[in-house]
Amino acid sequence: MTALLTLYVLIWPVIVLGVLAVIVRAFVKEWRQAKREGRSII
Amino acid sequence: MEQLQQLSGPIVVTLMLLFFGGSLYMSIRISRKRENADGYMTGGGKIGYGISAASMTATWIWASSMYASATSGFTYGISGPIHYGLWGALMILLIYPFGRRIRQVAPRAHTIAEVMFARHGRSSQLMLAGSNVLGSVISLTSNLIAGGALIDMLSPFTFTQGIIAIAAGVLLYTLWSGFRASVLTDFAQVVAMLGAVVIIIPVVFFAAGGPSLFETGAHNLTPQQQDFFSSDAFFNQGAPYIAAVLAYAIGNQTIAQRLFAVREDLIKKTFVTATVGYGATIIGVGMLGVLALYAGIQPLNDDVNNLIPQLAANYLPPVLLCVFFVMIIGSLSSTADADLTALASIMMADIYGQNIAGKRRANPQTMIWVGRITMIVATAAGLFFASSQFNILDLLVFVGALWGALVFPVISSFYWNRVTNLAFSAAVIAGLACFLPVRFEWIDLSGGIGIASDVLATIGIGVVLGLMAFGFFGRRVALVVGTVATLAAAPFAIGFLHTYPVLSGSLVAYAASTIVCVALTMMNTTRRFDFALIKERTGDFDTRDGGADGTDASAGAGIAGSSGPAGVDDRLEFANDGKDRA
Numbered sequence: 001m002t003a004l005l006t007l008y009v010l011i012w013p014v015i016v017l018g019v020l021a022v023i024v025r026a027f028v029k030e031w032r033q034a035k036r037e038g039r040s041i042i
Numbered sequence: 043m044e045q046l047q048q049l050s051g052p053i054v055v056t057l058m059l060l061f062f063g064g065s066l067y068m069s070i071r072i073s074r075k076r077e078n079a080d081g082y083m084t085g086g087g088k089i090g091y092g093i094s095a096a097s098m099t100a101t102w103i104w105a106s107s108m109y110a111s112a113t114s115g116f117t118y119g120i121s122g123p124i125h126y127g128l129w130g131a132l133m134i135l136l137i138y139p140f141g142r143r144i145r146q147v148a149p150r151a152h153t154i155a156e157v158m159f160a161r162h163g164r165s166s167q168l169m170l171a172g173s174n175v176l177g178s179v180i181s182l183t184s185n186l187i188a189g190g191a192l193i194d195m196l197s198p199f200t201f202t203q204g205i206i207a208i209a210a211g212v213l214l215y216t217l218w219s220g221f222r223a224s225v226l227t228d229f230a231q232v233v234a235m236l237g238a239v240v241i242i243i244p245v246v247f248f249a250a251g252g253p254s255l256f257e258t259g260a261h262n263l264t265p266q267q268q269d270f271f272s273s274d275a276f277f278n279q280g281a282p283y284i285a286a287v288l289a290y291a292i293g294n295q296t297i298a299q300r301l302f303a304v305r306e307d308l309i310k311k312t313f314v315t316a317t318v319g320y321g322a323t324i325i326g327v328g329m330l331g332v333l334a335l336y337a338g339i340q341p342l343n344d345d346v347n348n349l350i351p352q353l354a355a356n357y358l359p360p361v362l363l364c365v366f367f368v369m370i371i372g373s374l375s376s377t378a379d380a381d382l383t384a385l386a387s388i389m390m391a392d393i394y395g396q397n398i399a400g401k402r403r404a405n406p407q408t409m410i411w412v413g414r415i416t417m418i419v420a421t422a423a424g425l426f427f428a429s430s431q432f433n434i435l436d437l438l439v440f441v442g443a444l445w446g447a448l449v450f451p452v453i454s455s456f457y458w459n460r461v462t463n464l465a466f467s468a469a470v471i472a473g474l475a476c477f478l479p480v481r482f483e484w485i486d487l488s489g490g491i492g493i494a495s496d497v498l499a500t501i502g503i504g505v506v507l508g509l510m511a512f513g514f515f516g517r518r519v520a521l522v523v524g525t526v527a528t529l530a531a532a533p534f535a536i537g538f539l540h541t542y543p544v545l546s547g548s549l550v551a552y553a554a555s556t557i558v559c560v561a562l563t564m565m566n567t568t569r570r571f572d573f574a575l576i577k578e579r580t581g582d583f584d585t586r587d588g589g590a591d592g593t594d595a596s597a598g599a600g601i602a603g604s605s606g607p608a609g610v611d612d613r614l615e616f617a618n619d620g621k622d623r624a
Binding site: 001002003005006008009010012013015016017019020022023024025026027028029030031040041042 | 222315
């Protein structure tokens, strides 16, 4: 039970890290593309 | 009173300068001497996945949701954060299918109220716009209060100094470029917030005792708090929130604005990412409340809103306390700037653009100044309400119910060509009229009236679940789900639900508005609305190109190139308020 509760508490920051990685990767890709095309990212 | 660890004045000033200075720098980098009115409201509708997913996530993670999730964990135990964060996340996901439909019929709109104007007319538009304005002002106020309270607790500065500093900081970086500045700074804010969550939760967990805490602190929890399937948590937290899920998704302009901003083919990816990001962040922060419960911590001054700052001050070293401070400031700033831009776009598109100037005569430059002035006035109003002792929770409940009464009429207006302006308006008023006495217990709900309320609320359960099913699976499945849910819930709900007035109030609003909307719509046997008209009646206000490279390409005329009803001034065309235009 203790192990399950520990996993239950700590799984959320791991998922958050995954989402953060996805967002940062996509942003960098868009930023580079915008820079290549000489336009503003937004 | 327990003395909490505080950050020193110079450190707080430095953090605020870094945070708001950085946001201002980003805003200046993308600013244009002459902003484009449509860009100011929706970024031109071509925003990429990275920024839009970051913005959607950052906007929905607000300081109050972090505090509320931790409160839920502390109050209801291990299932508490799920009953807050999971349903909140679902709120984002549920609007996705409706969002796709809305973008399909109105690809170049700026607000849902603007689309309602094109669909029905002025009264429907103003009902939606009015509820959006109220909701955004309340949200802005709530964020300022959260920031002021944090600064008051963790620094030598006062609440008033805190709210003024935060309001000025947010206004400063949002004012010139509007929505474009809001979404770009959201990226930096989401990196700060999510990064902080990744670090802070494990650190607090191990500082509070780690896995052994679940053994040594188990006696602090009641059997309900230890139960992952706690009925207390479901009926007091989860169920009312499920009922509010659709209402918040439909009624909140900050979501709609991002829906109209993201590139159409990226809507699904954006919404799914934001759902996972919001859910994991808010449930994760809610775990701090669970840890506090296991650790036997009592909230400072018996105020559960103090719980998160209290844990941070107790368990985090000074450097991580700074990270925590930035996390909360980031969460409230990203939502506050979204509220400002939402209010600006409503005043620009719905009030000035369509009701004062008329779409074809609206001057883009005037529109932008309408937006900027709106932001200044809204900030002043937020400061006034934050410094007064208004009960924000009551106001939030009221707006939530108003949105609940709007959900069925709004959604059906996008799919059912028989819905009329009368059906829409009467349904919303009926929903509200039934909600108020139930939610605020103005009438005695024992006996026959209580049973009647329960019957309506039970129908409301069917409506909520039916609408959720409709978004993903269509009308037939929705009808089956709605009917089965109502019949299955009836034996348990009737005679029981009125003892939970918050839940009953919301469900009754759904049911009454749906029944009236359906009844009046069925009476319309002749008029049919052509949805293609919405695309013609909404669109860009500003044909001036902001320039792909961020410069002003032209200073074109202020008359929108996109279509209103051909050859007819919109004000004349739409002047027949109360009549449907089929």
